[in-house]
Amino acid sequence: MKRYERFRREVLNLPNMITIGRLFLIPPVLLWMDIADPFLCVMSSLVFMLAAVLDIIDGWLARRSGLVTVFGKFVDPLADKMMVAAVLVYLAADGRMPAWLVAVLLTREFYINGLRSLASSEGMVIAASAGGKAKTAFQMVGICFLLVHYRYRMPGFDEMIDFHRMGLIMLSLSVILSVLSAVEYTFHFREALAQHKQGD
Structure with missing residues (x-):
């Protein structure tokens, strides 16, 4: 039970869940990067902006709640770089x-x-x-x-x-x-x- 509580506090806290959720926003951004559809382009940009806002929120929550963890320190910058790198590569591939x-x-x-x-x-x-x-x-x-x-x-x-x-x-x-x-x-x-x- 103590191990589960430690795991829940270290990994399954709200800031980390928000960070992990940002990873699931990558596919919609890439999927909607359709240069032939202006509406999907705007949707892609809005989802990307949502991910950027969530990045600010999860860091603020972690500091405010005293939930800055080793897992969070690893996953938070990883989520940032995965999102940015994936979108940049797709933008270049799309010309x-x-x-x-x-x-x-x-x-x-x-x-x-x-x-x-x-x-x-x-x-x-x-x-x-x-x-x-x-x-x-x-x-x-x-x-x-x-x-x-x-x-x-x-x-x-x-x-x-x-x-x-x-x-x-x-x-x-x-x-x-x-x-x-x-x-x-x-x-x-x-x-x-x-x-x-x-x-x-």
């Missing part, structure tokens, strides 16, 4: 964005994850930089715009908004921020490692 943009963004993620793993193995924690957070914001908005794809007249605007073009601009900015934040993170890692070795 909505250049493949090199996807390559740069995913390579950056692998590189940062590698540094974080090294830092963790040395007992170091390096906080996310402002550049990294800005990169994520531009990336999420850019993906949402690319998923919408079509031109629409929005309230308060006289001209039609080209969501595809705006999405590409946002993702291009996120690529620049990705590279800059990766360089920044590398310097922070080097400084933290030097301090760590001095402390030893």
Whole structure:
């Protein structure tokens, strides 16, 4: 009974259930990325935005309820990266964005994850930089715009908004921020490692 209670608290708590639920939102987003159907494009973007909002909610709930667990720390970033990577690859395959943009963004993620793993193995924690957070914001908005794809007249605007073009601009900015934040993170890692070795 105690083992079940420990398992339920570690894995089956509400924040983790929300995180796991986000994984089930990936198939609808990919399925509705139909460039020939404007309605499905909007639906795909809305589901992607829902996943992004749930990402904020599950983290807030975990901290507020004192339910930050090892499982949650593993699954939460995994769900983020699975969603973003899957959508970026599908967007490139659908011709909505250049493949090199996807390559740069995913390579950056692998590189940062590698540094974080090294830092963790040395007992170091390096906080996310402002550049990294800005990169994520531009990336999420850019993906949402690319998923919408079509031109629409929005309230308060006289001209039609080209969501595809705006999405590409946002993702291009996120690529620049990705590279800059990766360089920044590398310097922070080097400084933290030097301090760590001095402390030893």
